[in-house]
Amino acid sequence: MDSHAKIEDKMPAHIARYSVHDVRFPTSHSLDGSDAMNKAPDYSAAYVVLHVDGGANGHGMTFTIGRGNEICCAAIAAVADLLVGREIEGLFADMGATWKLITGDSQLRWTGPEKGVIHLAAAAVINAVWDMYGKHLGQPVWRLIAGMAPDEMVSLVDWRYLSDALSPSEAIERLQDRASGKEARMLEMETTGYPAYTTSAGWLGYSDDKIRSLMRAALADGWTHFKMKVGGNLEDDSRRAAIIRSEIGPDRFLMMDANQVWGVQEAITNMDRLAEFDPWWIEEPTSPDDILGHARIARAVAPIKVATGEHCHNAVMFKQLMQANAIDVCQVDSCRLAGPNEILGVMLMADKFDIPVCPHAGGVGLCELIQHMSFVDYIAVSGNLENRVLEYVDHLHDHFLDPVRTKNGYYLTPQKPGFSVEMKADSIESYTFPTGNVWAS
């Protein structure tokens, strides 16, 4: 779909119109990405282009797993409509206010608030505005944000519902305390990169032989942290865990991901059994909404860590997961949370609560986007790499103009201006649902 221009020419650079694209990849054919809850996902992008008269266009997206992507596209149209006619300099001048503009329409807010489809759509549009901002300044987004002064960075965040856990003034002080080592950490990221882990080998739909051969290939590539899916039949989970542990040996890290299929007591019981394979963390042991349930599980399964976040729908939920000692690992997602502003609020709280941020990635476009925020986290916010790894899945990167690059198990810094989310025009066309040639045939 395509909006009409509302504003005539000869204005300062402004958003003239937007286009929304329902892009889906038929990943369910190979069971890439299969897990106990999501048995046959078609990795999809609800993709938006903000067309700028007099400046670079902004590209953004949110991520879904197939059906329902069209609903997110409808929501993106409603949200992007709020920006048509806006001058880009005005949007960039106060990106905190821009976030509130995009998330604050009271009628649209009713359908969330700040959750589900409308928040996924806000993420897509906010990601596009940041892409536009980075291109406008000729900088990758990570460098743009990491280079901000503490007060500017803190002003990006909506503190209304967060300040009981961390006040803006305390956040500024914490960033000021971290300022001294920033240059060195930026240089370290430019040379070594950010440590990653791989989920490419552990999907639930893969055969034992496929798991074993993928695991060996990953070891040869230098990976040290491996994630497997659990939550199917417990005997199958145990057998697959035994295979992976035998391949990686006792010293490398094994993470398990139940993708929400267990109840609270069931999670505790099952992890008691799977503990023999020495998992570093159990991810999404139950409903992503169950803060108190996660807290109970965390107490019961320690020293196994509890991780969640890819379905944690906003910063208010992350705040409580931290306040309740419910998580040991914070897995923000760049398409579930509404862009860098909200992720930054979560990272600032995580730093205060001393919880490592290990973002969710994979899917399509998630690695491209979230890497920027992990670089920001290390350079400007936490200044810490201990217990921190960023998820990596080696699918679908070739559809992007500036795909992620990894080396020896590290993400390397993107260098091109923007948010690395711009998809190749050919890919958008071919994979558009249902009319692109991939789906029409």
Add this chain to the structure above:
Amino acid sequence: MDSHAKIEDKMPAHIARYSVHDVRFPTSHSLDGSDAMNKAPDYSAAYVVLHVDGGANGHGMTFTIGRGNEICCAAIAAVADLLVGREIEGLFADMGATWKLITGDSQLRWTGPEKGVIHLAAAAVINAVWDMYGKHLGQPVWRLIAGMAPDEMVSLVDWRYLSDALSPSEAIERLQDRASGKEARMLEMETTGYPAYTTSAGWLGYSDDKIRSLMRAALADGWTHFKMKVGGNLEDDSRRAAIIRSEIGPDRFLMMDANQVWGVQEAITNMDRLAEFDPWWIEEPTSPDDILGHARIARAVAPIKVATGEHCHNAVMFKQLMQANAIDVCQVDSCRLAGPNEILGVMLMADKFDIPVCPHAGGVGLCELIQHMSFVDYIAVSGNLENRVLEYVDHLHDHFLDPVRTKNGYYLTPQKPGFSVEMKADSIESYTFPTGNVWAS
């Protein structure tokens, strides 16, 4: 929009197709429904008809406040599509399984899960299935559910994420304990009705004179509980509260509703000031997602009660609000939660935690739907009317074929088969956005 029939004739009664209608009422013109968060709502229904070959059609809806209603309509189409071709007897035979079918498509679930637009859409479709079921049996939905045996009623609920708070077997036992007085309570509801309270006079956009005259009219009609909106300027809130308290006297009940505009500490500070008007409860003092924040507010403002729920997006959140002692009043909403099944799960937990259920209503269609569940709550679940009142707003009922009826501040039992949610065909046509004559002119 309208789906195509997928199934040929001469089958047992089945859902042949569905139609979805974007129905909006221009309520923002009169500031009916205005509050601190939602300054100019256009009360809207994302409305669905399940067209049955060989049986009565099912009508259902979810509620929004205007923009974004089209997104819910797109989501309803995706959800309703799961039912096309299904035989209705099979759906009715296990309504718990039917709920899981409607909410369980893994690709659609990703866009929630169980929250926001996709859950609002599930509510619309599940409400339509219950309307169809009631019409099929020739009974109003409240009588259908209240008449179920305990095990059948408990089987309606998805217990996966709830059983750590209340197990299905304990729920059955509790219902069995309540069985003895059911006949008498059903008769009481048929004669007296369920106690209500009114929000019609306290909207934020109304002038002081309008509030005063509406309040006098409501007193003359026999109302004893009155709700006002707060969360604007604190001086204005105080002035309006003083007017209302002076009109209703010291013994009637005044409730306040902040519609989420405050942070946690701000809520505590402001209620310290507004306490002089002796409010019975403060509703939505902060983010609906902030369970721990509500708990802190509840401790600080006691004996003023804390109420929330109209934006509480699923039963897992209600479970935690109860476990954390965060609410004193449980305000379920028949379009935010996914229909009678999920509401019943919340009512069963509320009974165990001894928290009164005082549902949210108003809007359009909300009173028509939720009254059924309050009758079920009293007759079969809680058996208790203490501290229980059901919201009533006297807007837009004339668009329904079986509108709510109140007498002396009580809701009277609906008697027609179904869920009372069927809208007049003329109303649907005239108010369809943007093509109906109300919007086109």
